[in-house]
Amino acid sequence: MTWTNVLVQGILFGGFYALFACGLSLLFGVMRIINLAHGDIAVVAGYTAVFLVPHLHIAEVWGFVVVVPIFALVGYVLQRTLLQAALDRSPLTTLLVTFGLSVLIENLLLEIYTANGQSVNIGSLIGNSWQVNSVIYVSWFQLVVLIVAVAVLGVLQVYLSKTSTGRLIRAVSDDREAAQICGANYRHIFGIAAAIAVATVALAGISYGILTELTPTTGGSQVLLYAFEAVVIGGIGSLWGTLIGGILLGVAQQIGAHYNPAYQVLAGHLLFLAILALRPQGLFGKKEALT
């Protein structure tokens, strides 16, 4: 029964990791870049929910409705300015610039809001849980996040395969020059992809801030690494693989934590390294995606 609980809690955490990861996966799929500031953007979204939303005199649970669209806009603007400028230079420049951005964000948060942890307060809603039996509790909030993660991935899948903008995104990601010849404005398409990526990670960041405390360094050492591990475990280029990857990462961490809380993160890293050694294309990835 204890092991069932470990499994259940792992799956619930997996919802967070999948939500962290889908933006990272999308941006890599479309632009072949990794945004090293991905996690820090999530933390900034969480801080925005903590410090700005209370000024609006609305219930904090509505913070999502305000902050997520703002971050979609932030993503679009960031892509059209800084990231596009870096992309025009070289992939190396993109890594350097996003790493620089990550360090800037972390240290600015540190200077302005200190190293103290911050939580998004949604009142008593967070405490509600569903008691399955004497051992297993399912937190309603975490269950909601898992459902939202599945929904976001599903909507994204449908969006990419059925809508005309989604088709454009795929066209640009497959062959940028050919898409351009057919009249696609790839810069705008990149902007839209970045808007989706940043909006989803903002959603994930606020949710994480509700569940636990955010600190200036949460974005790099936790969000980015977990998102990245979920993507690689599931397989680069596979959205549903990312969900499975996130869930496996969550389960591995909970198994580690079951032995010793200090081993939680390490167990996730070890699963990632094992996948890298045994199946580098990930569980559902294609070999070609690696090159």
Next chain:
Amino acid sequence: MSATLVPDVGRTVVRANYHPAMLVGGTVVVAAFFSAAPWILPAAWVSVLNNFFLLLILATMWNLLAGYAGMVSIGQQGFIGLGSYALLYLALKGMNPFAAIPLAALIAGVIAVPVTFLLFRLRGGYFSVATWVVADSAMLVILSISYLGGGTGRPMPGLTSLSPTEYNHDSYLATWLTALVVSVGTYLLLRSRLGLVLASMRDSETAARSSGAKVTSTRRWIFVIAAMGCGAAGAVLAISQPFVQPGNAFNINWLAEMLFATIIGGIGTVEGPIIGTIVYFVLYQTLQGLGAWYLIIFGALAVAVALWQPGGVWGLVRDKTRFELLPVGYRVREK
């Protein structure tokens, strides 16, 4: 050998646009000055120089990785930490900490070998984040070893017999000599055959591969060498603290500093890391007491340089004056 490369038609092939003896002579003068620094400079300056040479080692190694071999590692702090802890372990086992520095560097290098086989399965940005996962894993493993002090750390043993002055001098000299070995070694490496392969990889990996350059094994060598360099830096850091703690030894800020210094100075040039480290220390001294602002300004500067002046400060100087302080290639000169 250089004279045989082109027919003698009133031209000669040389490395530098100054006399070669000046390079050797200049190096000897600079080396003599910094070796004598503890006796001729105030103690506060020596302490700054100690940190300067520490960052110089790190920036030189990161430049080799990213500037030449195209590996944007964001996990070098892992090897700094491993170097620190290898030295702590050796000192706890009774070795003299100063004598153990090369061994600590070697341990970091040996650990890097199997790591490359995992990391090299990923490319570009994925490789970058994976290096951080490895660094984080190394820290978490060290954290769980209570013999090495766990999360709180341990003081470096074997230094108590030294007087405060002796300790300050010796820890500075250890850092400086390590920096000298790393800098001269890197320079000679870049002038060697391997350096030629690296320069071709830097300019075009595809062209280098099709010309028969062993790109993957060269990368592996460079990754291991950089791990040893960062391990040595970690070892001298452990001596100059002299306290080994995971939060400091594995700190991501080391990575930020080496990366920013390399970009600002000029990535992919020998002189770049030196210039970048000087810029860093000028900023650091100016902005002292303003907390993390020095890193924010340094980082913003690095982002701006990466976008608008990718050659860095040295790239600008070289393009304007065609002067190379530490040449690694050859040039044709009229007799």
